[in-house]
Amino acid sequence: xxxELSNRQKQIRMAAREFAEGELLPIGKECEEKGDYPREIxxxxxQLGFIGVFFKKEYGGLGLGSLEHAIILExxxxxxxxxxxxLSQTVFGTDxxxxxxxxxxxxxxxxxxxxxxxxxxxxxxxxEAGSDTASASTLAEKVGEEYVxxxxxxxxxxxxxxxxxxxxxxxxxxxxxxxKRHSILLVETDRPxxxxxxxHGKMGIRAADTANIFFxxxxxxxxxxxxxxxxGFLQLMKFLDHSxxxxxxxxxxxxxxxxxxAVQYTKRRKQFGRTIASFQATQFKIAEMATLxxxxxxxxxxxxxxxxxxxxxxxxxxxxxxxxxxxxxRVVDEALQLHGxxxxxxxxxxxxxxxxxxxxxxxEGTKEIQKLAIGRRVLGTP
Amino acid sequence: MEFAFTPRQRLLREAVREFMKxxxxxxxxxxxxxxxxxxxxxxxxxxxxxFLASYYPKELGGQGIPLLDYCIMMEEMIRHDNRIGMALSLxxxxxxxxxxxxxxxxxxxYLPKLTKGEAVSSIAVTEPNHGSDIRFLDTRAIKKGDExxxxxxxxxxxxxxxxxxxxxxxxxxxxxxxxxxxxGFIVERETEGITAWDIGDxxxxxxxxxxIIEFxxxxxxxxxxxxxxxxGFIYIMEALNEGRIEIASQAIGLARGAYDRALAHAxxxxxxxxxxxxxxxxxxxxxxxxxxxxxxxxxxxxxxWLFDQGKMDLATSLQAKVKCPLVAIDTCLKxxxxxxxxxxxxxxxxxxxxxxxxxxxxxxGTGQIQRNTVxxxxxxxx
Numbered sequence: 001x002x003x004e005l006s007n008r009q010k011q012i013r014m015a016a017r018e019f020a021e022g023e024l025l026p027i028g029k030e031c032e033e034k035g036d037y038p039r040e041i042x043x044x045x046x047q048l049g050f051i052g053v054f055f056k057k058e059y060g061g062l063g064l065g066s067l068e069h070a071i072i073l074e075x076x077x078x079x080x081x082x083x084x085x086x087l088s089q090t091v092f093g094t095d096x097x098x099x100x101x102x103x104x105x106x107x108x109x110x111x112x113x114x115x116x117x118x119x120x121x122x123x124x125x126x127x128e129a130g131s132d133t134a135s136a137s138t139l140a141e142k143v144g145e146e147y148v149x150x151x152x153x154x155x156x157x158x159x160x161x162x163x164x165x166x167x168x169x170x171x172x173x174x175x176x177x178x179x180k181r182h183s184i185l186l187v188e189t190d191r192p193x194x195x196x197x198x199x200h201g202k203m204g205i206r207a208a209d210t211a212n213i214f215f216x217x218x219x220x221x222x223x224x225x226x227x228x229x230x231x232g233f234l235q236l237m238k239f240l241d242h243s244x245x246x247x248x249x250x251x252x253x254x255x256x257x258x259x260x261x262a263v264q265y266t267k268r269r270k271q272f273g274r275t276i277a278s279f280q281a282t283q284f285k286i287a288e289m290a291t292l293x294x295x296x297x298x299x300x301x302x303x304x305x306x307x308x309x310x311x312x313x314x315x316x317x318x319x320x321x322x323x324x325x326x327x328x329x330r331v332v333d334e335a336l337q338l339h340g341x342x343x344x345x346x347x348x349x350x351x352x353x354x355x356x357x358x359x360x361x362x363x364e365g366t367k368e369i370q371k372l373a374i375g376r377r378v379l380g381t382p
Numbered sequence: 383m384e385f386a387f388t389p390r391q392r393l394l395r396e397a398v399r400e401f402m403k404x405x406x407x408x409x410x411x412x413x414x415x416x417x418x419x420x421x422x423x424x425x426x427x428x429x430x431x432x433f434l435a436s437y438y439p440k441e442l443g444g445q446g447i448p449l450l451d452y453c454i455m456m457e458e459m460i461r462h463d464n465r466i467g468m469a470l471s472l473x474x475x476x477x478x479x480x481x482x483x484x485x486x487x488x489x490x491x492y493l494p495k496l497t498k499g500e501a502v503s504s505i506a507v508t509e510p511n512h513g514s515d516i517r518f519l520d521t522r523a524i525k526k527g528d529e530x531x532x533x534x535x536x537x538x539x540x541x542x543x544x545x546x547x548x549x550x551x552x553x554x555x556x557x558x559x560x561x562x563x564x565x566g567f568i569v570e571r572e573t574e575g576i577t578a579w580d581i582g583d584x585x586x587x588x589x590x591x592x593x594i595i596e597f598x599x600x601x602x603x604x605x606x607x608x609x610x611x612x613x614g615f616i617y618i619m620e621a622l623n624e625g626r627i628e629i630a631s632q633a634i635g636l637a638r639g640a641y642d643r644a645l646a647h648a649x650x651x652x653x654x655x656x657x658x659x660x661x662x663x664x665x666x667x668x669x670x671x672x673x674x675x676x677x678x679x680x681x682x683x684x685x686x687w688l689f690d691q692g693k694m695d696l697a698t699s700l701q702a703k704v705k706c707p708l709v710a711i712d713t714c715l716k717x718x719x720x721x722x723x724x725x726x727x728x729x730x731x732x733x734x735x736x737x738x739x740x741x742x743x744x745x746x747g748t749g750q751i752q753r754n755t756v757x758x759x760x761x762x763x764x
Binding site for chain 1: 661662663666
């Protein structure tokens, strides 16, 4: 067992931290307030090689792994969760292409993303199909050499800004097994019949684009099928083994950022003639937060390590996502508490972290779904 | 709303406290627990003072006081000495079915001995294969002429090796649907064909035994049938639901006892040149314990008050049965933490309090089963 990061990984962390503190931190608050989607920042991050590090070199990446991707996002989330979300979802769905896409698809669609010219998306959720993805009803009918898509998706990251979206479609409604009815299609967003409305009023991460999407007879050629027909559900499950570990890293970063602010604040703030850090109640809080973060980080890295060894572990990824998100919620709550009334004002960044944290327990599978996944792994299907 | 104890409640509590102070010797209690012996001497004295099953009507030897008043006394006993208090209260709880559903003759014959402290009772429901699930029972009662023949075995039956009589539940109609084929009987322990023995060391409730009972062709006169044939399940539920509020009271007594000991320790023990209660961490732990106990006790008193008004509310009672044991467990753990090394020793009583607190969580239906019932009360049929 070796718990030390390699020199390369340490350098990546330092570079990511420098970028996050230099480029994200100064504009984070304004982007959050205005809900601006900052395209420029994606280009800058891409130029420095931070986007799609886990793509192979022939697809424009650095040929690194999930762990390096996780470290970069951890640093982004530590410095500025709102813009970090923008940069996280820039590549959302590309794991699906890497896992199941054809060589042509990978060569065509991945390099522009690594360059920051395009962003991707993955549309799964529907009004009546949230946790229950196997009930998705957006229909893709095969007509000759094309699929014709009709239906709608909700709360889709990058819906109005993506160059293409992977869409989780119902292609075999007649199939008995609920897990063999779906297929994944790649839809370029400039195709006729594609419409996306940006959603406003999110609790946090407001700079990130989230949209409701409507498909009205959208036609895509059969070459746009990703993977195998009828295999969409299983592909999705494999995909989530990858993406959930990464959410763990986001949560660890957010926790670390909130934690450091709490440490700084308590060492400076004086009450009853002494710094509040000198009170035992504060010290114990800080100790608990530090310990929680350490467990979340180690678990997340282990899940990434399993992926990078070529053995993604459903249970570990679900644990990493659930536990780290829970840690984030607890840590950010305590961090804000330590700021007292000031924490409640937007003079300090902590309230933004607080608002950003909750999404971690919801997207890409709620915490309840993670526990189901863990429980089933442990117990089999009772 | 009236939150104050009545003068009678205060007097009863005082009287019980004086009684316990006078009668309980910690060294004797520890010896009893070690030898797993029932505290007969104090039990008989408590009976003479009217402290046992005092809510029974006067004609059955009770004091005819409300259940709430009785539970306040019981809470005080357990608070002072859990080994003695739990044993005193567990003498009569098992006879609840007889009290509520027996005929006059049956009640007059068996119950006054309980209030006088001359006998204890047991209720025999649980079987090796039927713990939470008592839709059907394996123990059979077959009617033959004027008798029933009991055949089968029971497990975890409190005090079955010393009880004067049991209320036994057995399957009278093996073809009936779930819940519908069970009947209750009064069975004297000294009946031919009955063997009962204690099954070993437990973590808690050490002064009452937990037994296996074997019934080998035990003949029970039909006069000993409780209520109507095949109505047993309903009787069990009704009686248990009432008994469960008593269990909640026991838990409050346990929590208060552990809290008292932690508080006394925090006020006397010195470390780093000051009373450890001056350390914020210790002080806050005590406050949290107090918060938990006060809120749980209020829930418990409310359930008892509703019962005494003749408006017993199932959801309130069972929530008390869930909440109070959880608070007791947590309080005991915190108390042990405050006493640190000392907390681990039997002499300080805390291991015993913790063991009994765990028992209150499991006795008369586990917390999980209570939650199932409360859920159906809250959610209705879905």
